[in-house]
Amino acid sequence: MRSFYGTTLPNALMLGTAQYPSPAILAEAFKRSQAAVATVSLRRESSHDRAGQDFWGLIRDLGVRVLPNTAGCHTVKEAVTTAHMAREIFGTKWIKLEVIGDEDTLQPDVFGLVEAARILTEDGFQVFPYTTEDLVVAGKLLTVGCEVLMPWGAPIGSGLGLNNLFGLRAIRAHFPEVPLVIDAGIGLPSHAARAMELGFDAVLLNTAVAKAGDPAGMAEAFALALRAGQLAADADPMEPRDMASPSTPLIGQAFLS
Amino acid sequence: MRLQLNGEPVDTEAATLQALLLERDYGDAVVATAVNGRFVPGPARADLKLNPGDLIEVLAPMQGG
Numbered sequence: 001m002r003s004f005y006g007t008t009l010p011n012a013l014m015l016g017t018a019q020y021p022s023p024a025i026l027a028e029a030f031k032r033s034q035a036a037v038a039t040v041s042l043r044r045e046s047s048h049d050r051a052g053q054d055f056w057g058l059i060r061d062l063g064v065r066v067l068p069n070t071a072g073c074h075t076v077k078e079a080v081t082t083a084h085m086a087r088e089i090f091g092t093k094w095i096k097l098e099v100i101g102d103e104d105t106l107q108p109d110v111f112g113l114v115e116a117a118r119i120l121t122e123d124g125f126q127v128f129p130y131t132t133e134d135l136v137v138a139g140k141l142l143t144v145g146c147e148v149l150m151p152w153g154a155p156i157g158s159g160l161g162l163n164n165l166f167g168l169r170a171i172r173a174h175f176p177e178v179p180l181v182i183d184a185g186i187g188l189p190s191h192a193a194r195a196m197e198l199g200f201d202a203v204l205l206n207t208a209v210a211k212a213g214d215p216a217g218m219a220e221a222f223a224l225a226l227r228a229g230q231l232a233a234d235a236d237p238m239e240p241r242d243m244a245s246p247s248t249p250l251i252g253q254a255f256l257s
Numbered sequence: 258m259r260l261q262l263n264g265e266p267v268d269t270e271a272a273t274l275q276a277l278l279l280e281r282d283y284g285d286a287v288v289a290t291a292v293n294g295r296f297v298p299g300p301a302r303a304d305l306k307l308n309p310g311d312l313i314e315v316l317a318p319m320q321g322g
Contacts, residue, residue, distance in 0.1 A: 017320045018322045040319070041320065042318065045317030047281050069321045084289075084296040084298075089289045089318060206322030
């Protein structure tokens with residue numbers, strides 16, 4: 001597996017922490033899946049209920065690496081400020097950079113994304129940009145200092161899987177040395193396995209696990225699917241072909257007609 | 258003076274951001290702060306003078322995808 005800013009992860013699962021039925025189920029999902037990374041966010045804290053303090057205690061107890069995000073940011077300024085606040089709280093240079101450009105699809109504003117990535121990289125951040133499969137945008141993100149790319153599979157929370165296989169194959173082929181993470185749109189373990197079979201290095205997902213009837217069971221299913229996909233990719237899959245080719249040898253076949 | 262704390266109007270006698278956090282019972286909570294859209298690191302809060310109408314954001318870890 002390619003490393004992420006010099007860090008080699010124990011597996012390919014980056015798991016979100018939102019929308020679970022309860023904190024206990026969240027913790028069980030991480031336990032069953034052994035997810036390598038937990039994505040987290042920042043929101044306004046009330047001094048009365050201190051919900052954020054309890055949540056942070058839960059995440060620290062998981063013992064996983066955290067990847068803070070800039071979810072909900074629509075401008076470069078918002079994203080950069082949020083990243084700085086996240087770095088102070090979570091004590092990591094990693095930042096999942098989201099600059100949202102469209103409310104219906106939650107598609108990234110790739111122009112703002114490149115600019116924010118440039119600013120944050122110069123400030124010492126290690127940026128994980130949530131982007132599309134656009135090769136030109138990917139190239140610009142690398143030029144401004146990103147060493148990881150996170151193209152979407154489908155719109156956030158949609159569960160549609162890998163919408164543009166051609167585009168994802170192209171970005172994998174175009175940047176063979178760059179760690180690539182499918183971020184968003186994954187709905188089923190088979191989608192995650194497919195991503196790994198295509199040569200991606202990790203998958204970041206949340207809703208598919210958190211909104212399953214049994215989140216912990218689904219988390220384990222994703223872990224197994226990612227492992228299967230990784231093994232398949234390492235095993236050098238055959239090339240598909242249009243016409244049939246008999247797998248059973250014809251030599252020595254009896255003449256019975 | 259009156260200012261906005263996490264989107265809500267508050268009246269305070271606190272002169273600095275650090276004093277405001279203490280006054281509002283944030284105490285030892287793990288939070289990050291911004292004033293008028295600009296990040297204020299923890300060590301700078303004691304020197305950050307507040308002014309009427311300031312927009313204060315106090316953020317903490319939260320679930321995210």
